[in-house]
Amino acid sequence: MADIHIDDFYRDCALALLRLYNFFPRKCTLYVDDIISPEHPDEFGIPTQRHLACFGCMIWLAEEGYARYEDTIRHDALDQIVLTQTSFIKLSGLLPAQLCQPIPPHQQENPPLPPSVAEQHATLAQQLRHAINHQQALMVKHLLRYFFNKELPPPHS
Structure with a gap:
C-alpha cells in the first residue's frame, strides 16, 4: 500500500518552507490554499481531510521548531509566521x-x-x-x- 499521505506531507512541507523562505525575514500569513488547491468544506462546514492534513503539516513545522507563528485563522492559515534561524540556515545552505x-x-x-x-x-x-x-x-x-x-x-x- 502506497503512503500517499506521506508524499503529500513532504510536498506540503516543501511548499510551506519555500513560501516562508521567499518572505524571510518578514512575517506573513500562510494559508492552506497557498499550498494546496482550494477545497470546499462539506455541507456542515467541516474542512476536507486533505485540507486538514495540510494545515496539520503547517502546525507540525512550527511545533518541531522550523517556523514560529502568532495565531491560527480557523483551520485555514497561520498568522504572523516566519522561518526560524535554523530553517533559514538549512534552506540557504x-x-x-x-x-x-x-x-x-x-x-x-x-x-x-x-x-x-x-x-x-x-x-x-x-x-x-x-x-x-x-x-x-x-x-x-x-x-x-x-x-x-x-x-x-x-x-x-
Whole structure:
C-alpha cells in the first residue's frame, strides 16, 4: 500500500518552507490554499481531510521548531509566521553534490556560470524548487529527509 499521505506531507512541507523562505525575514500569513488547491468544506462546514492534513503539516513545522507563528485563522492559515534561524540556515545552505540536480545543459554557459550563481543553484531551497517544478516527488522526499536530519555545523569563531 502506497503512503500517499506521506508524499503529500513532504510536498506540503516543501511548499510551506519555500513560501516562508521567499518572505524571510518578514512575517506573513500562510494559508492552506497557498499550498494546496482550494477545497470546499462539506455541507456542515467541516474542512476536507486533505485540507486538514495540510494545515496539520503547517502546525507540525512550527511545533518541531522550523517556523514560529502568532495565531491560527480557523483551520485555514497561520498568522504572523516566519522561518526560524535554523530553517533559514538549512534552506540557504549548500547541499552535498550527490543531492544536487545538475544544471541542465541548455542553462549552462560557456564560460561556466559565475561562482555565485553555481552556489545559489546548490542551495537546499533552490534544489527543492527544482524538484517541485519538475514534479520529482522522490527528490522532494530525499531533500526534506536531509533537511529534517541535517546537523548544523558548529558556529565559526
